[in-house]
Amino acid sequence: MTISAKTLSAIQAAGQAIDTARAELAAATQDHADLVMQAVATNPFGAENDHLFNRWKAIARISQSVQDMEAQCKVVFHAAAELAMHTASEGDNPAPMRKGKPSLIGQSTIDLAPSDVVAKPQRAAKKASRKTAVAKAGNKAGNKVGNKVGKAKTRTPRPLKGNAALVLEHLRGLLDTKSFTRVTQSDIASGAGIPNGSIGAALKQLTDKGLLSEGDRGHYKLA
Template sequence: MSVTADTLSFIQQAGQSIDAARQALVEAVAQQGQLVASAVVEQPFGAGNDKLFAQWKTLARLAQEVQSIEEQFKTIYETASALKAREIQVLAALPHAPRHRPATRGDAVDEAIIKEVIVKTKGARKLPKRSNGKVSANAETSTQALAGNHATVLDFLRTQLNRKSWKPLTHATMAKGSGIPAGSVGASLARLKKDGLILTDDKGAYKLA
């Protein structure tokens, strides 16, 4: 069974819910940390401090586990998107079914028209140029293959980043700036990093490749 648009939408909705859960847990960890700090200051040897600290550790572990699940969903969404795109390309390349009737002059005209059909990529985008003014073959191939949310996020990042310095950006900022759901940002970033169009560090900062 192929990946349909509905299936892709369900995966995207699940990813958005997981992202919302992760953000809620991160906020809960921060709040619990404040409670622990206040309790230690007010009563350094209070009987309830150990319990508060244990709850804080549990919340932090939950946040990490949900983040791990979110990363898995990013991969799932990206893979499903690729399958859907591949299905469309295969269908477009299928030959016409043989006609069960004698060939006519009209058939010859139809075949001529079919041969002249050229599938053009919609929304062609300018390719990133290097300092010497040349465009790398990898960048050209990656940019032409981008579509949908991936291309939208890349357009936004090009308005915010450069190749010289790192700039921290959150998923929420990218979602708001590019106009796509927050749950879809991760999959687009993974694709852009895989194609070598952006770079990221372990502190949540980005720059153009």
């Protein structure tokens, strides 16, 4: 379907009607502006001034809207005219038919090559091989995880060294595993023979390793 001359004429007529309305509204806007200026000059505080001013603003808004419609109508007309000219030029010089494979429209049967019949078992075999490969990969991953877990379980804790070992050795002579006993850090430092400032870190290391349990502030027992 193309843009006919009748359609272009209708669009053009609509544009002319909008242009006439725009001119009338522009004149009405100017007339009301003159009335507002005259009323303000005659009586600046008149009760009708606000009414005249609001009426002038309403007419001015309508005039602006119609002006926008006229501009849009011009865009529509030029686009339609260009499309009509382009369609007419294509009608004068029809495009040649492209050479290629014949259309399948109207054919009632489709020949199947032997390769098409064999393709289904091949796809099934490929899917089966993929499933086997995925299963093998899963088994390998499971074995790796199991080996890592087994190694983690068989690891032996590293022996304590430094201040933590000295503090634990001293506390084993003071504490038991049944009840909490209050021991000050200064007493521990004196008994273990290490600086008082190093006691906090040593006690934290022992509690983190599960060798010492801390109750109320300053109360400990062996784990």
